[in-house]
Amino acid sequence: MRNRLNEGISRIQSIMYRNINEQALPNVDFYAIANKVITEIEGGYFHPNMISSGRVKDPNNYYKSSGETMFGMDRRTGLAFVNTPEGKEFWSIIDNADAKNKWAWRSMGNEHEGKLRVLATKMIQNEFNRLLNKYVKDKNIINLVNSSAPLSLNFIYATWNGEGYFRQMTELLVSNYNSGIVDPNILIDNQINFRLNYNNGLIRKSGEDIKRLIEENNYKSLPYEGQVDPEEAKDESLGLNFMNRTFKAALQKGDTPQEEK
Numbered sequence: 001m002r003n004r005l006n007e008g009i010s011r012i013q014s015i016m017y018r019n020i021n022e023q024a025l026p027n028v029d030f031y032a033i034a035n036k037v038i039t040e041i042e043g044g045y046f047h048p049n050m051i052s053s054g055r056v057k058d059p060n061n062y063y064k065s066s067g068e069t070m071f072g073m074d075r076r077t078g079l080a081f082v083n084t085p086e087g088k089e090f091w092s093i094i095d096n097a098d099a100k101n102k103w104a105w106r107s108m109g110n111e112h113e114g115k116l117r118v119l120a121t122k123m124i125q126n127e128f129n130r131l132l133n134k135y136v137k138d139k140n141i142i143n144l145v146n147s148s149a150p151l152s153l154n155f156i157y158a159t160w161n162g163e164g165y166f167r168q169m170t171e172l173l174v175s176n177y178n179s180g181i182v183d184p185n186i187l188i189d190n191q192i193n194f195r196l197n198y199n200n201g202l203i204r205k206s207g208e209d210i211k212r213l214i215e216e217n218n219y220k221s222l223p224y225e226g227q228v229d230p231e232e233a234k235d236e237s238l239g240l241n242f243m244n245r246t247f248k249a250a251l252q253k254g255d256t257p258q259e260e261k
Contacts, residue, residue, distance in 0.1 A: 006198055010127075017236075019045065027146045027147060028146065028147065028152045029150050029153070030121070030128075030156070031090075031118075031121050032127055032183070033123050033149065033152055033153050033156055034121040034125070034156050035117055035121065036153070036213055036217065037072070037153075037156060037157050037160065037213075038071045038072065038117060038120065038121075040209070040213060041072070041157070041206075041213075042071050042072030042160065043071075043072075043104040043106055044070065044071070044105075044107045044108045044109070044131065045070045045099055045103050045104075045105070045106065045107045045108075045109070046063065046066060046068065046069045046070075046071070046106070047068045047100040047103075047104060048063070048066065048067065048068070049100045049101065050100075050105050051063060053101075054106045055104065055105055057229065058164065068100065070090075070094060070109070070115065070116065070120075071117070071120040072120075072160050073087070073090065073120055073123070075091060077147075078244050080127065081127070082122045084123055084126070086119045086120075086122045086123045087123055089119055090116060090119040090120060090123070091117060093112050093116060093119075094109075094112075094116075097109075097110070097112060122158065124156060124159050127159050128155065128156055128159045129168045131158075131159060131163060131167075131170075132170070135166065135167050135170040135171070135172050135174075136173070136174060138177070140177075141174060141177050144177075144182075144184065144187075145173070147189075148184040148188070149186055149214075149217075149219040150184060150185070150188035150214050150219045150220055151173075151184055151187060151191070153210060153213060153214065153219065154169065154188060154191045154192070154210055154222075155169065155170075157206060157209075157210060161203065161206065165203060168194075169191055169194065172190060172191065173187060173191065176190055187219050188214070188220070191210075192207050192210055192211050193207070194207075195207030195210065196208070201229070202221065
């Protein structure tokens, strides 16, 4: 029985982590996770006019060099997003609402929030897919990221951070995976530690933010590699119940946009 159980565990690990490009693994809810980043980290609207008009008090000159931003999209420096069809529509909505003169600091877009969230998420998703496929050539690793809520969160946020940071984090991920570290829980811990020890304060802060979101949303609640319930493993499926339960960790639903009343 013990040998049969061990064989079952090995089989599950092989299927889940080394041949996942051949499996129909469910992807995480990209929209829900990206909107966690928008709501919990990036926040709403800012325009330099808010300083001169008195809508924002900035005695420490925190916003001195900041341009117009919404949901972490920077109109001045984020040209890779601004010049996309979604980016043009995104900023057109903001201009037509005369946001720079009428919106409050950190406004989430009032009646336009839902549409703006969809457009921002689409911009991030397109860039996320481009960068992931550019820097990760192993389809197993790509599928692992797309089916793990914590790893998806990290790399979705890395898309906001910028291509240079994204590349460094994928290099760490690929190195870890190729050295035999295939448990998403360990992989995400290494990504968080990379952020927490980075020489840029904003990236260090992002490590704290990601760790908090993972904990608050229970993204690591279900067991991963090797943690099989012996009672389930007695079944002829050799742990398929465990696999099905584990796959649910990738399905983090919720967070539809809410318009301001």
